[in-house]
Amino acid sequence: MKKADKHQKILVAATKVFGSKGFFSARISDIAKEAKVADGTIYLYFHNKYDILLTLxxxxxxxxxxxxxxxxxxxxxxxxxxxxxxxxxxxxxxxxxxxxxxxxxxxxxxxxxxxxxxxxxxxxxxxxxxxxxxxxxxxxxxxxxxxxxxxxxxxxxxxxxxxxxxxxxxxxxxxxxxxxxxxxxxxxxxxxxxx
Amino acid sequence: MKKADKHQKILVAATKVFGSKGFFSARISDIAKEAKVADGTIYLYFHNKYDILLTLxxxxxxxxxxxxxxxxxxxxxxxxxxxxxxxxxxxxxxxxxxxxxxxxxxxxxxxxxxxxxxxxxxxxxxxxxxxxxxxxxxxxxxxxxxxxxxxxxxxxxxxxxxxxxxxxxxxxxxxxxxxxxxxxxxxxxxxxxxx
DNA sequence: GAGCGAAATGAATAGAAATTCATTCTTATG
DNA sequence: CATAAGAATGAATTTCTATTCATTTCGCTC
Structure with a gap:
């Protein structure tokens, strides 16, 4: 899977999770699970939780x-x-x-x-x-x-x-x-x- | 100070703090400080942070x-x-x-x-x-x-x-x-x- | 298929804050 | 003014989770 794909995949997952639970109640692990990646992987593509929202x-x-x-x-x-x-x-x-x-x-x-x-x-x-x-x-x-x-x-x-x-x-x-x-x-x- | 007063005082403080920071970013200690009571006092009047919001x-x-x-x-x-x-x-x-x-x-x-x-x-x-x-x-x-x-x-x-x-x-x-x-x-x- | 760098993993860490509770203060009563 | 019940305190505890990082897996080249 290309790098850009995974970036996108995480964003899509985050959109789903933020949408259903709200930013604060959303867990990084929720997003990771939704995107089918490890928690740590998210940090290879985004600086932090907040950065995911901003990018969105x-x-x-x-x-x-x-x-x-x-x-x-x-x-x-x-x-x-x-x-x-x-x-x-x-x-x-x-x-x-x-x-x-x-x-x-x-x-x-x-x-x-x-x-x-x-x-x-x-x-x-x-x-x-x-x-x-x-x-x-x-x-x-x-x-x-x-x-x-x-x-x-x-x-x-x-x-x-x-x-x-x-x-x-x-x-x-x-x-x-x-x-x-x-x-x-x-x-x-x-x-x-x-x- | 009567019990009801303090209940009200905490609610007013909470309204102010929730209003300015949002529920999740609001700290119990912020509310306590705003209401001029100790953190623990809040738990004499409300079950938990969430209960404050609901009561509001x-x-x-x-x-x-x-x-x-x-x-x-x-x-x-x-x-x-x-x-x-x-x-x-x-x-x-x-x-x-x-x-x-x-x-x-x-x-x-x-x-x-x-x-x-x-x-x-x-x-x-x-x-x-x-x-x-x-x-x-x-x-x-x-x-x-x-x-x-x-x-x-x-x-x-x-x-x-x-x-x-x-x-x-x-x-x-x-x-x-x-x-x-x-x-x-x-x-x-x-x-x-x-x- | 050996070797190498990049990518991914997820258990361990660290920090923040909600909640608890032993102690101290207040107030009402005789 | 002695005393007890009720309130209040805030330091200590517990919980929760974002973030890190040592280790593993993957994908490529020769």
């Missing part, structure tokens, strides 16, 4: 941002863009359930030193939304008096809360498509100028 | 639910109710910052056994929203095709995300009133039937 963020979140930006680049209309963002975000949550669980939990932890880093990445992601809102206001589609800084949070929060529902319970009463439809519909009605 | 949930969240239900009982119009919920929720976040921090973090942890308990309480709280939506739909004010199960999440998520902004950064670009106005305005526009 670094490598995976960056991918998400690239992904969603690519999907949005296809589209001009800000109303459509908002819908696409919702759909894409929710799809990711379903497809990468374990990663989503780690994000859900760890983004909320106020562990000082990390906080900085995490928030930087995170802000990049959420700012995609305010960009869309801003564009829509400039072109006279969205109500100009609304504050993009609040809307982006509200919109992201709405999506994120649906993720939590899916992740923490295993509730699937609502499909991804229905949810994306409904949430973007509420917001589009809520923020659009009357025609 | 039990005693404090229950209060919040009672509070907000009382505030809502004053009002009939579901549109006003939604606004009041938003305002009340955000005010609580500001007034009980430390508690809000604990909730933000710990509600997301998937620590199995607790999960059950936390979710029960939590669901009670969020269901207040779906109750309002349902009432509005019955009286023909809100669009009947929208699913209260999604809206409640979206609405709560929007509020919660603003809380995170306030809590994790110390951002206060937006006032409580502005935020409550704007979020409930977006939702009311988004979910109301055209008149």
């Amino acid at each position: 963020f670094e490598e995976e979140i960056a991918k998400l941002i690239v992904d969603i930006k690519a999907a949005l680049a296809q589209e001009e209309d800000p109303r459509r863009k908002l819908y696409i963002f919702a759909l894409h975000h929710l799809k990711l949550v379903i497809e990468k359930k374990e990663l989503a669980e780690v994000l859900q939990m760890e983004l909320r932890q106020s562990s000082d030193s990390v906080k900085e880093y995490r928030i930087t990445k995170f802000v990049d992601y959420v700012n995609i939304i305010s960009g869309i809102i801003h564009q829509g206001q400039k072109s006279g589609i969205f109500r100009p008096e609304l504050k993009p800084g609040i809307i982006k949070r509200a919109f992201f929060g709405a999506l994120d809360e649906m993720s939590r529902l899916w992740i923490l319970n295993s509730d699937h009463s609502y499909t991804v498509d229905d949810t994306a439809d409904e949430i973007s519909s509420i917001f589009l009605n809520g923020i659009s100028l009357p025609t | 949930f039990e005693e404090e969240i229950a209060k919040l639910i009672v509070d907000i239900k009382a505030a809502l009982a004053q009002e009939e119009d579901p549109r006003r109710k939604l606004y009041i919920f938003a305002l009340h929720h955000l005010k609580l976040v500001i007034e009980k910052k430390e508690l809000a921090e604990v909730l933000q973090m710990e509600l997301r942890q998937s620590s199995d056994s607790v999960k059950e308990y936390r979710i029960t309480k939590f669901v009670d709280y969020v269901n207040i929203i779906s109750g309002i939506i349902h009432q509005g739909q019955k009286s023909g004010i809100f669009r009947p095709e929208l699913k209260p199960g999604i809206i409640k999440r979206a609405f709560f998520g929007a509020l919660d995300e603003m809380s995170r902004l306030w809590i994790l950064n110390s951002d206060h670009s937006y006032t409580v009133d502005d935020t409550a106005d704007e979020i409930s305005s977006i939702f009311l526009n988004g979910i109301s039937l055209p008149t």
Whole structure:
């Protein structure tokens, strides 16, 4: 097995374990077992437990941002863009359930030193939304008096809360498509100028 | 000092410490120091570290639910109710910052056994929203095709995300009133039937 | 298939912190 | 003010687990 493979294998295992138990309750030996390597092997690829988490963020979140930006680049209309963002975000949550669980939990932890880093990445992601809102206001589609800084949070929060529902319970009463439809519909009605 | 006082004093200290460091990074000795008691004293009032967290949930969240239900009982119009919920929720976040921090973090942890308990309480709280939506739909004010199960999440998520902004950064670009106005305005526009 | 460096192993170590408990202090009562 | 029950203390103990490292296994080349 190539070196890069094992690095990846450990990350995948760690994602699973962090996702299900949380960073602090996760044991290195849990991760090792999940990855089918010895405890010590992990330290050949990562400096320490914390480094595993950081690498996870670094490598995976960056991918998400690239992904969603690519999907949005296809589209001009800000109303459509908002819908696409919702759909894409929710799809990711379903497809990468374990990663989503780690994000859900760890983004909320106020562990000082990390906080900085995490928030930087995170802000990049959420700012995609305010960009869309801003564009829509400039072109006279969205109500100009609304504050993009609040809307982006509200919109992201709405999506994120649906993720939590899916992740923490295993509730699937609502499909991804229905949810994306409904949430973007509420917001589009809520923020659009009357025609 | 009466027994009940010390119990309370430790809970207050724990809220502060859990809020700032998170449950796992918080040391019993931190809590003891904050409460100005000896480490051992804490064990006269709580079984263990975990029990402190549970008691926090039990005693404090229950209060919040009672509070907000009382505030809502004053009002009939579901549109006003939604606004009041938003305002009340955000005010609580500001007034009980430390508690809000604990909730933000710990509600997301998937620590199995607790999960059950936390979710029960939590669901009670969020269901207040779906109750309002349902009432509005019955009286023909809100669009009947929208699913209260999604809206409640979206609405709560929007509020919660603003809380995170306030809590994790110390951002206060937006006032409580502005935020409550704007979020409930977006939702009311988004979910109301055209008149 | 012998020999070598790299990779992997997992038992042993070390450190951190939760919890205990023998001792000391407080308070209430006669 | 003597005394006992209840509270409080904090040093000592125990537990838990991240990390290390001496040893073994693997994969390659000649």
